[in-house]
Amino acid sequence: MKTKMILKILIGVIVIGGGLGYFTFQAMQSSWSYYYSVDEFSANISDMNNYSFRIAGRVKPGSVNRDLQKMNLTFTLAGTKTEIPVLYEGTVPDNFTDDIEVVVEGRLDENKSFKAKTLMTKCESKYKAKVE
């Protein structure tokens, strides 16, 4: 009786754990990205080609260029010491301007320029926390 019970529990754990593990693996594969600041990213830029990244930095004043005809946006993401050029095609958040903290997510292209898939601004209503 007792071994039957243990067997039951064991099978249950394997089935649920396996299923959960499989789904977690599947889901993680496509959504995994490393989170860097601009300076950390630039320091390691040589071996960054094959990964998806999220980079936090500041929009360099005067670097923003919107092309309405091609529907893209280019700007320079600046850290304290280094900076990277960013190309973004997509909906630009309303509160995107010069000199604010943003997070971009995407990959490096061949010319070491960053092609962003998403562009996130730190929305004041939500992230009121002081950024050091």
Added chain:
Amino acid sequence: MSGLGNFALLLALFLSGYAVVIDLLGSLRGDQGLIKSARNATVAYMACLSVAMIALWVLLVKSDFAVIYVAEHTSRSLPLPYKISALWAGSAGSLLLWLWFQAVFLVMVYCKSEFKHRSFSANARMIANLVSVFFLIILNSDKNPFELSTVAPVDGMGLNPLLQHPAMVLHPPILFVGYAGFLITFAWAFGRLKTADEDNTLPLLKQAQRWAMFAWLFLTGGIVLGAWWAYEELGWGGYWAWDPVENSSLLPWLTATALLHCFRIYNRRSSIATWTVLLSILTFSLCVFGRFLTKYGLVSSVHAFPNPGLGILHVVLLIHVWVIAGVLLLRNYLRKKKDPPNARIPSNRFVILNNWLLLLLALVIFVGTLFPFLSKVFIKIIESLSTQAGPPRAPVTLAPEFFSKITAPGGLFLLLLIGLCPHLLRSGFNKSWRIILGVIAFAAVVTVWLFTCSLDSARPSDISQAIGWWGQWLLSGSPAIPCFILSGFVLVNLLADFVGYKVKKSPRNLRWYGARIVHLGVAVMFIGIAGSGGYAMEKTVAMRVGDKTNIAEYELTFEDLKVEHGRNFTAVAADISVHKSEKLIAQLKPAKAFYNASKKNVSEIDIRRTLAGDLYLALTEVDNSQKLINLHIMIKPLINWIWIGSFVMVLGTLAVMLSSLKQKAITAKDN
């Protein structure tokens, strides 16, 4: 005025601290005088918070910009309703509001039922006041809404224009009523752990159940309103982005849903009793933790370890709570061992299953939300696991797809469980109905399958290919189709249940109908989620005046660009006419508004709504001189059923609550 507010907050801190200590002493010594004094202190504490609320409101309406909070969230030209709602626009004010709701509920419940259940109330009040003490310390130091600036600005920064929307005015208070409502069940759980669980505490259990339902209702409403706001206002066409703020409200919702099912079958001699207590504590803990997570940059900060400052008090509070709960549980367990073993009764397996499922979902979302933080902690382990020479230490974030993928199977399983519900309950419908249902469900599955296959251009040529498709479709395909099938299954079953229910022991009443209506709402909502998630279409186009573009069966023409002036904003609106098979069906005006006080741009979207789906237009970029726009066009099939479904859920919950209040009135009459 700010002095008064400050004083009221300090006094409130003193009073709630006093109440904790005196309640503890009183219940240890069994001294009724002390317990009474603690009760009075709690009432006074509520009064102090009310004074602080009024003081802040006066400052906001008077536009006293010497107060930092007022200057940061309002401006002179802001309309009065938004000045009033600015009380909860910032994190300090919203904490005050949350705390005030908690105090009011606490006084309503555990300072009133004093005479019958004095010691129970004292214990419940003690833990509730402990929570208040922690929150008040934060409010008095870290997040003080009455803090003065050295130089008062001439005008304030104005309310974030994104928040100038009716849904956003209502969303936070509704959510906070929910969070604060769970304090009551939380406090009940401690009272129940501390006090011997006798039959005479049954009214308190019923009361906790009603409060859980009340809080759940508001939490549901708040979440849906937030989602609706995101859809209407943020301009990206979605309603749920799985960001930490949203997740932190969904987590307590999931555990609270499990809790409601536990309350339903509560029996003090079954294992469900402990479950109920634990879920009550967990739900409120998640509310508190969610606040910490979102207000202190725990996951949004890129820094290796963000410095939460006094926010760490949230964690300290939770540790206190769980240590106390753990000690009490252990004590009760050791006592219970002496009971005869046959005194325990088994609980409903399906409710247990539902609980596990909801908790598992909550756990996955919890881990996913905290992943950036956890990965900072376990960075070395992750490094050693990856065999490739990857980039060095960096925290890992998970994109929203992670959450949608991982919650889909769980959500589908929940739907299946809801659909099976009438079959599983012993008092459900009879055999002939079950056969009819089986046939209908089977027919529905086959129809949907054939239909979806025929939609695809490449049809399966023979049966083996078809079976292969079937397998692929189930394993790797979009979860939208199984979601439709299961939702249909739920609807068919529930409708059959309404018609074919065999009245045996318990006749149908308002509660019976209410519970099923809630489930009906869930199914309707899932149809909306599957439709808008699985079959959405979108594109962005650059257009000049006179340009045309096509999406699905619609033809859109950019007619004109106009400048409009509002009270505190200037807007540029594009005139778009929508044709469907040569017939004009709508004139839409998506716009971009510029708010003067906050110097911010806001996209004002425009939607053509039908029950079949929305045509959603957002103006992403405008160049007025060249008459050039970038237009984001989206088609969101069935999306309105999400809002309809949640409305049905709210109606169902109201019916259940009404029936439970009726029950209460009847028992009160009998006594």
